[in-house]
Amino acid sequence: MTINTIEKNNLFSTKAKTKVKADVILGDCLDVLKTLPDNSVDLIVTSPPYADQRKSTYGGIGPDKYVEWFLPITKELKRVLHPKGTFILNIKEKVANGERHTYVMELIMEMRKQGWLWTEEFIWHKKNCFPGKWPNRFRDAWERLLQFNKTKEFNMYQDEVRVPMGDWAKTRLKNLSETDKRRDNSKVGSGFGKNVSKWVGRELAYPTNVVVMATESSNKNHSAVFPKELPSWFIKLFTKPNDIVLDPFLGSGTTSIAAFQLDRNSIGIEIQEEYHKLAVENINQQTKMI
Amino acid sequence: MTINTIEKNNLFSTKAKTKVKADVILGDCLDVLKTLPDNSVDLIVTSPPYADQRKSTYGGIGPDKYVEWFLPITKELKRVLHPKGTFILNIKEKVANGERHTYVMELIMEMRKQGWLWTEEFIWHKKNCFPGKWPNRFRDAWERLLQFNKTKEFNMYQDEVRVPMGDWAKTRLKNLSETDKRRDNSKVGSGFGKNVSKWVGRELAYPTNVVVMATESSNKNHSAVFPKELPSWFIKLFTKPNDIVLDPFLGSGTTSIAAFQLDRNSIGIEIQEEYHKLAVENINQQTKMI
DNA sequence: GTTCCGCATGAATCGATAG
């Protein structure tokens, strides 16, 4: 077990000068997780090796053994996660024998037996999905982003991920505020004023549970599993600066880079020496860009 | 059990003049299904009442009893479906106690035990989803469109649902065809011409398993649960003209109208007298518009 | 005819209140 730590000063902190730290750990995630204290992590975002995918790198867990393989890990993840923390699991079942395999559903059921709450299922709509054509199937353009929690009272900072409103608002909000201004003038002190203030000048709306993002263009010689924007989105949504983000299957370091840039501490675990090295390099490159 | 039948001449048929028929049946779908012969239906598209929803119009089956309620129906559906036919089920689990309920997953598992193949899960991305704001959850903007089959060799007519390419393709295609034209001129008769003909003038691409559609806005006095384009899309994808389409929960008739317009025969079953009447009216209105 | 604007209307979900 090797730990590489990359540090930077948190320039944006309003408090006294603080450091932001990215730990990149080489080792089997089950072993490493056992060294972490209880309730110590604020967010877990990860994209584990899919069943039978990335055979060369992760030994290729078969679909039928996937749940059995993953459950001991989710048990440890539950232990290290803070009661108000969140676990985001990016996963998609593969096709086996002409059918979608059921291991993801089984995993959800078993994790609920472990005590996890299956709070929500976000959809990642991949606009530029893998090309191809089959006689009985279209291209797969979406993946699951399963949200699990330990309790119903978890931290969620919705304002951090608001998005521009649709065209509807751009053309109409002006007029709406005109109407409201009139109403405001005619009914001063009636309580309408407060309602108006919520609408005037508002150009942002809360997003939905469908996340539309393109996959990372693969100019880099390794397969970037998800685009940096994806962990970034969840990090902003579920953590504050200086919180701790964990990715037990770090790969090339995407999650740690996203956390680092957003002034969150991170712990990334990677079993493959080659990926571990790459992740350290990639995060180091980020420090130079600041 | 009352059967209303609406007929029209199939003007577009290349064969001898044929009729297209829409049967709208008032009755409990389990009873009605038992009167239909084996292997007689080419496509089933339906959107059953969701657990605890539409209580006023349907019984309002509780989430915990949903699977138990639905399984006898899927068993009959399997019997009446043609071996090469497809069953598309539009459904979404509701939130219960802060968690997504698991009855949809359980339903899939149980249907597989009945012998159904869970071929694919399409996502319906609803752009205009229900508004609202909660401290721990975003708006729900997607529903499942589960595809089940009896065998791996089902009919699928992918060319019928090709869509215009995105801007990406439009700009790229121009250059491509320019290049190809030059090549074509310089190598007449060399065999390149055929390759070119596959590309030049092509502005259609195959879709993915994510369907983006807005819900039908409702000036009609009854809520159309899904937009007509949704059944239309699957009818074009999985049936030929004069095939038979079944919807055991017809509601206001959306599926039958879509089938009727596309020269497919249809059987729609509806338990509520009011909806049955409305469906007949709506389909009749279609005949007049032709 | 067009374009523009006001309006109603949802397969929702949470929290509070009531039996």
Place this chain on the structure above:
DNA sequence: ACTATCGATTCATGCGGAA
């Protein structure tokens, strides 16, 4: 404690009347 009902929140869409 557990269920039933109600109010508050919020935004994309198409219709219909107006400019």
